[in-house]
Amino acid sequence: MTDRLALQLQDEAAGLDVPPAPAASILAAGRRARRRRRAGTAAGSALLALVVIGGASLGLAVLGGEDRADRHRGVDPATAAYLDHGVFATGSTIHLGDGSTAEVDEEVKVLYYTSAGPLVRTGRVSYTDDDGPSHYTLVRPDTSQATLDLDLDLGDRVPGTDPEQPLLAYAESTGGPRRWEVVVLDVTTGEERARVRVEGAMSGGWEAPPVALDGDLVYVSFDDGVTTAVDWRGGEVVPYTGAGPAVGGRVVESDGEELRVVDLVRDEVLYRVSSERYPYVDLSPDGTLAKVVFQDEQEEDGFLVVDLDSGRTTTITEAPWDFGWTAGGHLFSVDTQARTTTTCAPATGVCETQPVTGPAQGALKLAGLSYES
Numbered sequence: 001m002t003d004r005l006a007l008q009l010q011d012e013a014a015g016l017d018v019p020p021a022p023a024a025s026i027l028a029a030g031r032r033a034r035r036r037r038r039a040g041t042a043a044g045s046a047l048l049a050l051v052v053i054g055g056a057s058l059g060l061a062v063l064g065g066e067d068r069a070d071r072h073r074g075v076d077p078a079t080a081a082y083l084d085h086g087v088f089a090t091g092s093t094i095h096l097g098d099g100s101t102a103e104v105d106e107e108v109k110v111l112y113y114t115s116a117g118p119l120v121r122t123g124r125v126s127y128t129d130d131d132g133p134s135h136y137t138l139v140r141p142d143t144s145q146a147t148l149d150l151d152l153d154l155g156d157r158v159p160g161t162d163p164e165q166p167l168l169a170y171a172e173s174t175g176g177p178r179r180w181e182v183v184v185l186d187v188t189t190g191e192e193r194a195r196v197r198v199e200g201a202m203s204g205g206w207e208a209p210p211v212a213l214d215g216d217l218v219y220v221s222f223d224d225g226v227t228t229a230v231d232w233r234g235g236e237v238v239p240y241t242g243a244g245p246a247v248g249g250r251v252v253e254s255d256g257e258e259l260r261v262v263d264l265v266r267d268e269v270l271y272r273v274s275s276e277r278y279p280y281v282d283l284s285p286d287g288t289l290a291k292v293v294f295q296d297e298q299e300e301d302g303f304l305v306v307d308l309d310s311g312r313t314t315t316i317t318e319a320p321w322d323f324g325w326t327a328g329g330h331l332f333s334v335d336t337q338a339r340t341t342t343t344c345a346p347a348t349g350v351c352e353t354q355p356v357t358g359p360a361q362g363a364l365k366l367a368g369l370s371y372e373s
Contacts, residue, residue, distance in 0.1 A: 082141035083328030085343050085354070087111055087118045090336060091362020094120060094139050097326070101358035102143040109134060111367035112159070113285060113327040116166040116188050117141050118367050126363035128372050129156055136168070138187045150190050158210035158372040160218065160245075163285045163327040167193065169218045169232070171208040177201070180208060182218050184232045194232040201226075210372070212245035214287075219245035248287020250308065261290055261308055270308040284329045285368065289346050291331070293320040305331070305346040314349040318342065324366040336360045 078098050085097030089108035093101050106122035113119075117140040124132045134155065138148040150168075159170035168185045178201055184194040200222035202209045212219045218230045221244070229240035242251040242264055249265045259281050261271040271290055273279045278295035292304040303320035306313050316323070322333035323344070331344040339360055344351040365371060 076142065078140075078142040082117065082326075084326055084330050085341065086324065086326035086330070086332040087113075087367040088334050088341070089120070089363075089365040089367075090360045091126075092122075093359045093362070094118065094143075095334075095341075095356065095358065095360075096139075096141060096143060099354070099357045100143050102139050102147065104137055104139075104147075106135065107362065108365050110371045111365055112161040112168070113163040113368050114138070114161050114166050114168070114187055115164050119161060119168060119187050126365070136187075148188065148190070150185070150187065152185070152190075155207045157207045158370070160211045160213035161187075162213045162215065164215075165213070167213060169211050169213040171198075171211050171220055173208060180220070182211065182220060182230045182232065184213075184218065194235065196230050196232055196235050196237070198228055198230055198237055200228055206372075212247075214245070214247055214249075217246070221245065246287070247283045247285070250283060250287040252281045252283065252290075263308075271306050271311075282325075284325050284346075285327060286329055289329060291320070291323070291325075305349075307346070312347075314346055316344050316346075316349055316351070318344065318351060324369045327368070332366070334364060334366065336364055 078096065078100070081097030087097065088095050089111055092104050092107055094104065094108070094111070095101055104120055104122050106124060107126040108120055109123055109126055109128050110121040111118045112121070117138055120137045120139055121134050122137065123130055123134045133153045136150040136152050138150070140147070154170055157170060159168055161168055166186055166188045168187050169182060171180045171182055173179070174181050174197065178199045180198050180200065182194070182196045182198055183192065185191065186193050198220055200209065200220065203223050210221045216231055216233045217238070218232050220228045220230060222228065225243060227240060227242060227244055229238050230236070231238045243253045244251055246264055250261055250263055250270065253260050253262055254275065256275060258272050258274050259279050260269050261281065261283070262268070263270050273281070273292065280293040280295055282291040283289070288308055290306040290308055292306055300319070302315055302317040304313055304315055316331060318333065323331045324333070326332050326343070329346065331346060333342045334356070336356070339356040340353050341356060342351050342353050
């Protein structure tokens with residue numbers, strides 16, 4: 001009787017439709033947790049996260065930059081490459097981190113990181129302030145999977161995405177000069193996930209206020225540096241005192257004398273630098289790293305990467321303005337003339353180069369950089 005029951009249970013379990021694990025978002029979240037736990041300790045050890053989803057165990061090596069051989073064990077190569085090596089476009093060709101390419105019908109304007117793959121904004125020209133319509137297409141890290149064309153034309157506005165979520169957020173007018181709605185879409189289905197009303201003044205430039213998405217919050221930028229935070233899951237505006245959108249709960253602030261990176265949750269200054277050297281500070285997609293460029297230096301002097309949790313500083317001896325972030329928090333650049341990409345691990349400063357495959361003609365666009373004008 002026991003054997004018969006066991007067989008019935010096995011048959012029942014075999015018939016369950018278990019969805020695939022969202023590897024990109026799991027890896028990114030694991031990497032964030034790893035960085036926060038290692039605060040004050042030397043980098044160098046790799047952490048293996050064991051994730052249990054739908055009754056199945058999935059071993060995922062968390063990104064770090066130190067152990068290239070083992071950190072992606074159990075993860076499909078396309079997702080690993082998407083996280084570590086980034087995405088870029090030349091003309092109408094999307095270049096994925098593993099060297100594979102995908103073609104879209106129009107010129108690429110912007111590429112946004114999501115946990116489902118890059119979301120590509122396209123149009124008849126590559127610049128963003130053209131009067132013609134824009135279209136949005138999701139390209140999976142594994143280009144053998146079908147792309148999803150979203151029935152969406154946002155015109156000239158700045159939406160927001162989060163590398164750890166399959167979502168797109170944007171604002172639209174509800175008929176008054178101060179009345180707007182924040183809309184959140186699932187880029188894998190086109191389904192609307194949230195719509196929240198918000199008020200604020202926006203005098204011009206775009207069709208609606210620019211937004212940024214980070215976790216459960218959508219940050220809406222209004223006139224005079226006013227930023228409003230919307231909890232899209234809760235459907236309400238929440239108190240927010242940051243001077244601009246936050247990334248991973250961190251925000252870059254300036255008082256004219258210095259630039260600071262502030263952790264809003266802990267109300268703590270994580271990094272500060274004098275304004276005398278005209279510093280430019282750019283946070284990684286999860287807010288754990290800061291790229292610091294001193295604009296009084298020459299390009300060949302490179303730039304700094306600061307681990308905001310441990311305080312560790314690494315020097316990258318490459319041209320700073322050429323580099324963007326990968327979805328997993330590495331730095332990468334593209335040289336279309338040399339047909340190479342360069343990826344640098346922030347924890348070690350070690351950079352590696354790999355060849356560009358496929359067509360490399362047309363305007364160069366790096367995922368994660370804002371080309372919205």
